[in-house]
Amino acid sequence: MTLKVIGSYLVASVLLSYLFLACDKQSNEKNGKQKHPKVQFNPQLVKAGKKLYAQNCIFCHQADAIGKPGVAPSLTNQDFLSISSYKFLYDTIHDGRKGTGMPPFKHLSEKKIKSVISYLRSYAKLPSRIKEVKAQHKSQGDPRLGKLFFQQICSTCHGPGGNGYQAGGTGTAVGLRGFLDTVSDGYLRITIAEGRSNTRMYGFKGPQAMANLSDKEIDDIISYLRSYPGESTNN
Ligand code: HEC
Ligand code: HEC
Structure with a gap:
């Protein structure tokens, strides 16, 4: 009797794990198709x-x-x-x-x-x-206000003007042409608002954030960055 119970338990669990595996595979395949279309997973x-x-x-x-x-x-x-x-x-x-x-x-x-x-x-x-990044609008913020926010919130990690590691912090050189010329405003906006998980780049939007910046304030910062603030002290 007990053997029978154990037996059917075993059969059931094998069946279940097979089902789980099948589902998992299916959802991976689905994700795989949406992922970065340009580079195939060769x-x-x-x-x-x-x-x-x-x-x-x-x-x-x-x-x-x-x-x-x-x-x-x-x-x-x-x-x-x-x-x-x-x-x-x-x-x-x-x-x-x-x-x-x-x-x-x-x-x-x-x-x-x-x-x-x-x-x-x-x-x-x-x-x-x-x-989603590409569809975002171009920032039309106020660079003078952006400069103030940047100096207060971002410069401790990214350096004054955004010169990056050479200023002694942990943030990259977000004020230099080499970075700014390669990214869209959407990339900047999403990074500033949401941050990067498991790094010191926290998100800056929402009640849980380090500083709860509004959309307008984030655009002010982007407009400031678009003036290449780090270039004056570095070329
Ligand atoms: C506590 C430190 C810290 C603060 C404060 C901070 N950052 Fe960062 N930021 C980082 C780090 C660290 C990274 C890179 C993450 C990594 O090392 O993987 C980063 C990455 C970025 C990037 C992406 C750069 C790239 O090279 O792709 C942008 C844009 C950025 N930060 C903007 C800002 C802005 C604007 C502020 C102020 C509102 C800010 N950060 C405040 C630490 C910080
Ligand atoms: C000598 C050190 C060094 C080497 C070697 C190096 N990198 Fe980097 N890489 C960096 C630094 C420092 C940065 C950040 C620069 C800044 O402050 O913007 C960076 C940034 C990047 C970024 C941008 C990341 C971001 O958050 O925006 C990419 C992509 C990258 N590297 C790819 C590579 C690849 C791929 C290689 C090898 C083919 C490589 N790197 C070799 C030091 C290095």
Whole structure:
């Protein structure tokens, strides 16, 4: 009698876990289809990219590209991956960021850069928000007000004028051309409002935020950043 009970329990649990696995697979496939359309999840590209990453990037961006505060940002951060377009990643890797520790990789072929991007994106779990980023309006804020907010809230980490690590903080050089010329206002707005999970970049919108900035105030900051505030002390 007891054996029979145990038996049917076993059969039921095997069936259940099979069902769970099947569901899981299905939802992964669904997510996979929505994910970053430009770069296919070609396992060979990912493998080649992993090798290139270990040769060229791991020293600063660390294993699994988790980053290191004050040395290099995380490239596998989920919020970062969900809003980063192929072009933004490509241009940043190819051209580097002048005036920061991010060197240009112009010597890597297009295919090699593409494979590094595939490797980084193989970590992405959230659906892509690139369409949402692109659809956002251009900021028409007041740069003078933005400057005040930036100095009060952001400069401790990003440096006065947004010069980044060289000012001694943990935030990247958000006031330099090398960054600003590669990103849209949507990218800036979402990052400032929502932050990046598990980094020191907290969100700045909503009651839970470090400072509850309004949409208008965030646009003021974007308009200030659009004046390349870091360029005057760095070129
Ligand atoms: C407590 C420190 C801290 C504060 C305060 C802070 N940031 Fe950041 N910010 C960071 C860090 C750290 C990162 C990069 C995350 C990483 O290392 O992976 C970042 C990333 C960013 C990025 C993305 C940059 C890139 O290279 O992609 C933007 C834009 C940004 N911050 C804007 C702001 C603005 C505007 C403010 C003020 C409203 C602000 N931050 C306040 C620490 C901070
Ligand atoms: C010598 C150190 C160093 C090396 C090597 C390096 N990086 Fe970076 N990387 C940085 C730093 C520092 C930054 C942040 C620059 C800033 O302040 O804006 C950065 C930023 C980036 C960003 C932008 C991240 C963001 O949050 O906006 C990407 C993408 C990136 N690196 C990719 C790579 C890839 C891919 C490689 C290898 C092919 C690489 N990096 C090699 C130091 C490095």
